[in-house]
Amino acid sequence: MFEKVLAAKKRITGHANITPVMTSRTLNHLAGAEVFFKCENFQRVGAFKFRGAFNSILQLSDEEKARGVITYSSGNHAQAVGLVGKLLNIRTIIVMPDNAPATKRAATEQYGAEIVEYNPDEAEREQLARDLQKKHGYTLIPPFDHPEVIAGQGTAALELLGETGKLDMLLVPCGGGGLLSGSAISARGMCPDCRVIGIEPEVADDATRSFHTKTLHRVKNPPTIADGTRTSSLGKLTFPLVLEYVHDMKTVSEEAIKEAVRFLFYRMKLVVEPSGALGLAALLSRSVAAPGRVGVILSGGNMDAAVMRLILGDN
């Protein structure tokens, strides 16, 4: 799998941003560790998702490209697929619930993606996407459970470890497990002693339970502010990868997530969405003990005004 990440890195070079690694004296003092933030909020479309979308779509055959790509997402993956389609001149179709926020829909449409609406009370998005795929011959690029999507997401940790050298620990947000398993594969390849820990909201702890019990657990519409982690469960590919490559899973409270977003805003001047701040939340709330050199992936920065205003007003 590590070879797939290395190959992905070659494919995305010159297309994805090499995002900066930032540090904070204040945080190092607070955490008693030397912390390196990989700033995927500065990635194209504002989140790491561009990496996996580009890596997977680029490898389609000319015939597949001509038929178009479909996916289901109302979040960062939708925007990533839309932008990659625009860059590679490929038709993209996004299955999105009819109650998706207007801003997210507009952000996806601006890249030229076609939106197919569905009523989430009546239909199931994966099934709808598969039906359209069969009918029209589209290629499905799912948000995380795809080997080339996972390999693409792994390039963020690859770049981080290439820049920082040896790390003792790497903290990675976990939704469907694409970023987490990709990061863990990179860490195993680059720095086998680095402990990779996945972080989830307490109220969306399906992957943490799945990891500890080795049985797949699910959540349904968990009430977390970290909307990127509301995915119902790990996938067929990501679950075994997480079991094999990840060292531990930890959870953080909603309050810890908001506190981390505030720290990034006030002290580091970074706009990071709640899902993106999970690793810092674990450090600040001491959900993980972190001596030594610690990498934290800030996975994205797409947040609407209502969420930011809620978080800033909440103290």
Place this chain on the structure above:
Amino acid sequence: MFEKVLAAKKRITGHANITPVMTSRTLNHLAGAEVFFKCENFQRVGAFKFRGAFNSILQLSDEEKARGVITYSSGNHAQAVGLVGKLLNIRTIIVMPDNAPATKRAATEQYGAEIVEYNPDEAEREQLARDLQKKHGYTLIPPFDHPEVIAGQGTAALELLGETGKLDMLLVPCGGGGLLSGSAISARGMCPDCRVIGIEPEVADDATRSFHTKTLHRVKNPPTIADGTRTSSLGKLTFPLVLEYVHDMKTVSEEAIKEAVRFLFYRMKLVVEPSGALGLAALLSRSVAAPGRVGVILSGGNMDAAVMRLILGDN
């Protein structure tokens, strides 16, 4: 003067951050230019002010250092002097109005600075600082009108031009003119063809009027959201420097300033305070015509929740 900036750069190296230069494909497309942002929001204390404070205070004699440093400011300069005092183990006294926001006062006190309050209806801050200076033998480090403060502020543009190479235009916020004159001195030294343009809020346009009439104009408590530019006028040193080194002055509306802060938040994932966003406001509102390669100094990122919430809610 350029030699002073070069000497300042040597002094601050290893103490001030070399802040990153960032770009935005979206903005380049919108502005029809290639824009380079010097991100002083990532400077220590969250603003360029650390540069001038460190450069000036480091050069005091041991006797002056032992007696302590005084200044007047309720903003970023106060925090900068406080932090430099802490780093160099020098006592610092800040004259601050008794109605200064609690957050700004707390941020200054956390560095160990002593606050002297005054009632702005009864006293004038410069006079109060001078009285205390005489009485106690402190050294006054004013917020902008001081040759070594100006030279220190000039190091931001020096770093920017060193990284980008030749620029056609440089846009710099203007309050008291320390950053603007320092930047213009650096541009003259590094890239004499670069047009340096100072940007002010329309409702605080004293420096623009002073520049065009060659007579010093003043404003009193202008109602701008860009609190770093509420300074009443250019100074005895900065006014002639602005006349000599700066090519033009332009103003932007309050709405353009808010729009620029929103663009930085949503599209670039950067927290930049209103004063820091003036250069981008000039680009987005077409107050300046900007073909070619344009540098923009994002001067700081210190903004409290109320200001951010107001700006995010205002569209």
